[in-house]
Amino acid sequence: MPLPKIIYGTAWKEEATEEIVLAALKTGFKAIDTANQRKHYHEAAVGNAIQKSNIPRNQLFLQTKFTYVGGQDHRLPYDHHANYSTQVRQSFQSSLQHLQTNYIDSYLLHGPSTRHELTTTDLQVWNEMEKIHQEKKIHHLGISNVNLKQLQQLYENAIVKPTFVQNRCYARFAWDKEIRQYCQHKNIIYQGFSLLTANSFILPQLQQITLKYNKTPPQLIFKFAQQIGMVPLTGTTNPQHMKDDLTLDFELSTEEIKFIENIAI
Numbered sequence: 089m090p091l092p093k094i095i096y097g098t099a100w101k102e103e104a105t106e107e108i109v110l111a112a113l114k115t116g117f118k119a120i121d122t123a124n125q126r127k128h129y130h131e132a133a134v135g136n137a138i139q140k141s142n143i144p145r146n147q148l149f150l151q152t153k154f155t156y157v158g159g160q161d162h163r164l165p166y167d168h169h170a171n172y173s174t175q176v177r178q179s180f181q182s183s184l185q186h187l188q189t190n191y192i193d194s195y196l197l198h199g200p201s202t203r204h205e206l207t208t209t210d211l212q213v214w215n216e217m218e219k220i221h222q223e224k225k226i227h228h229l230g231i232s233n234v235n236l237k238q239l240q241q242l243y244e245n246a247i248v249k250p251t252f253v254q255n256r257c258y259a260r261f262a263w264d265k266e267i268r269q270y271c272q273h274k275n276i277i278y279q280g281f282s283l284l285t286a287n288s289f290i291l292p293q294l295q296q297i298t299l300k301y302n303k304t305p306p307q308l309i310f311k312f313a314q315q316i317g318m319v320p321l322t323g324t325t326n327p328q329h330m331k332d333d334l335t336l337d338f339e340l341s342t343e344e345i346k347f348i349e350n351i352a353i
């Protein structure tokens with residue numbers, strides 16, 4: 089399965105998850121992002137949608153995550169009294185069952201245990217993720233919600249280097265430019281989420297470009313993301329927007345990319 093150019097995100101859809109994810113798959117999405125975190129995701133419903141789609145497993149890119157207790161509610165996918173290695177194993181096995189598969193394409197640490205630096209706990213969790221990777225049950229590892237110092241610490245300490253970084257991406261920080269540059273230097277693929285919801289205030293400023301290409305502002309943002317080396321996530325529930333997000337058949341000029349990159353600075 090080739091690495092995706094755009095990913096469908098399944099957060100915050102609750103009981104509608106199965107129906108919406110199935111619609112996304114039928115529209116043409118082949119890469120799905122979820123997490124074993126019932127507080128914000130319904131991973132089992134994602135698995136049901138995949139089964140109903142009848143798309144062969146080897147034609148899909150499935151990405152899920154290990155989430156610490158602090159990011160969970162009472163519906164834990166592991167024994168929180170167990171050590172971290174066991175928690176990772178239990179969460180991973182639960183994800184395989186939810187998604188009705190025997191391997192995961194991309195497995196992310198769903199954010200470090202603290203906000204500022206990487207801890208020995210994070211490295212212990214990553215080590216267990218590496219072991220599962222070595223067992224060939226995971227194809228790629230990654231981390232989300234990470235700052236530059238944490239990413240550098242992870243890269244320096246990891247045996248299996250991260251393939252992916254997934255962050256909320258703000259235009260006012262030049263679309264997470266520092267981390268994107270580090271990722272580019274280390275051949276890490278940057279995945280950007282909340283590209284629209286975190287930056288809705290810039291969309292009116294794109295009107296002239298949308299008229300030029302006869303595209304919507306979200307299409308411009310997603311195409312911009314791809315052209316600067318980012319894999320965008322979209323979580324739209326609108327069938328027409330799903331089609332639009334897969335129709336990025338145009339190229340922005342160098343000047344237009346520069347304009348969008350600096351639009352909120």
